[in-house]
Amino acid sequence: MAVATFAIGTGEFALMALLPGVARSLGVGVPVAGHVISAYALGVVVGAPLVILLAARMPRRRLLLVLQAVFVAGNAGCVLAPGYATLVALRFLTGLPHGAFYAVAALVAAEMVPPARRGRAVAGVFSGLTIAHVVGVPLVTWVGEALGWRAVYALVTLMGVFAFGLMARSLPQVPVDPAHAPSLRRELGALRSPQVWLTLATGAVGFGGMFCVGTYLSTVLLGVTGVSAGVLPVAQMLWGLGMVAGNMAGARLVDVSPVLAIIVTLIASTLMSCLFALCAGNVWLILPVIGLTGCIIALLPALQTRLMDVAAEAQGLAAALNHCAVNIANAFGAWLGGAVIAAGYGAQSVGWAGACLSAVGLGIFLIGLAGSRKATCKC
Template identity: 40%
Template structure:
């Protein structure tokens, strides 16, 4: 793989760390700033909504910039946002810093996916996307635990100083390693929206929301499942979640390799695997050993879906790849928020915590139905002979 991909991976590591590390620092932030735990939790929600809004907005308004220039500008925004967090004297400033940083998130992964696919031959494009997203998965394995430890020992601001430093490193790596590119065409928002309105693009976005909605419906409540149902002590949760992070890395790389060979079979197969793992986790999570295995498998199944979901949208959105890819990143975050809401609804107004994995499995099952409809549409409308079949 080209060395330029590693610059994208470093940036993804920084972005992934700042997104998720706040979850481990909520008590420290709440105590330090004198706010409630639920108010501190809104820092997670604010970031997710910032990604959802910022990804398409930033991408649509920067279409004329060369992609390398845009990637570097986004990392500057990321550094500024995290620097604001590190220096935040109060809750409002911290929230503003989080939102600023989040605006770089979706657009970076969207444009980065387009850049990554342009660096390699067609048969390696999904693997290139997977390598970039490996930074995000490694952030969950190493960045988040280390950032949590750093914040607990030296204060939560120390974590954001560290992330800021990684962001500067990623900015330098992007400037040094990523090749120059030409500017895009003048932004035609109406045309790009028409591309997003294509049935196959909309179906791809729906698959993303449903697939990751299932992941986060269960994963958001993984800690209480492990303590209240599986019977683990709270101190055991963090080590177990390391297995989830390892599973993310394995699943992400495997999903990329398989997608390069057969995109739609991999997409459907990964959603099937996710649904099966969620159901099995619900059936076996009263057993400690089975729960540990289930957490690792959940990580593998979750990120095995990422390369094919991202590649599918890119494949169908010719004419607006930057915007479509960024909107798909927004769709991942919409799935995160919707899944967490559905899991909470199941606990508070439904059958309870034990049923969360089963309810979560409904979403990827719906995603499978959407994928099969999309695949059938491919077969019903073959491309001209000069093109590769889209339903690989």
């Protein structure tokens, strides 16, 4: 499953550095070509809850294989896409299984291990995504520069086929108690829980801090820090290494307490965002801060595990909505960062904006936690 998330993560971010080439080959402007990336994100948001609801009764092993097959087919189609409109439609299709795959894979991983190791199991699934930032994205970027963007999708397709084969061979059939088997009614039951919504809101807002900073790394490094373009790959690699380290370290904290992991990570996110703004003028200070900011990815398995605890028998939909929340955080964080720069506060101000988002996310989570304890006391 980690190999599959590596392929999915590589395919999701591969095109960002290659947009000018895509635009030239399709005869459109770069902003219009950017809609190809937006189409994928829209597919993630639409597909995550829709797939979980429509496939509520499908055995999870089979569902994972079906979702991976759709991912492979979508990327293979992108290799042959004759024009812009077709490519946009295929990227939307390829995004549909994304959130549902992550959600179901996390649930399957958690069921395969003792409860005390859930956090490490979930983080193990997400490790493919973090390693993709360090290895997969640079690799396909190099391939794309040398052979064109269609070769990128061909390589991602091969990765997906390899992951499909591994899962078909290795994934166990996790038995499900018929009395607690997933169903449409049970999955929709997740929407009645205030704790589910508050946890999702924590991610949608709090995770925005990391994306607010990450979206404008290059802008700050070039315009404020004053580095050369050759430093940018180093910064991106440090960001990716931070994600790998944060995912691994955060997993152990999740196994101690998902609640503690969320609180600690959001506090760290607030502090790192502030440091980003304060250190933006010094290359020797900003680079370590960038690496540490990547560690905030630890929030992803923490939120996923928290949702397993509060969603009762509707874990599939809750887990899928978690990935919708992350995409909302990505979009909102990027928008807020752009807004403060456009307002004239300087590119480094994205750090202060990111700190505000992380702090508000922490406040939402603490309010939800207090409400949960108050309800327990009343009972």
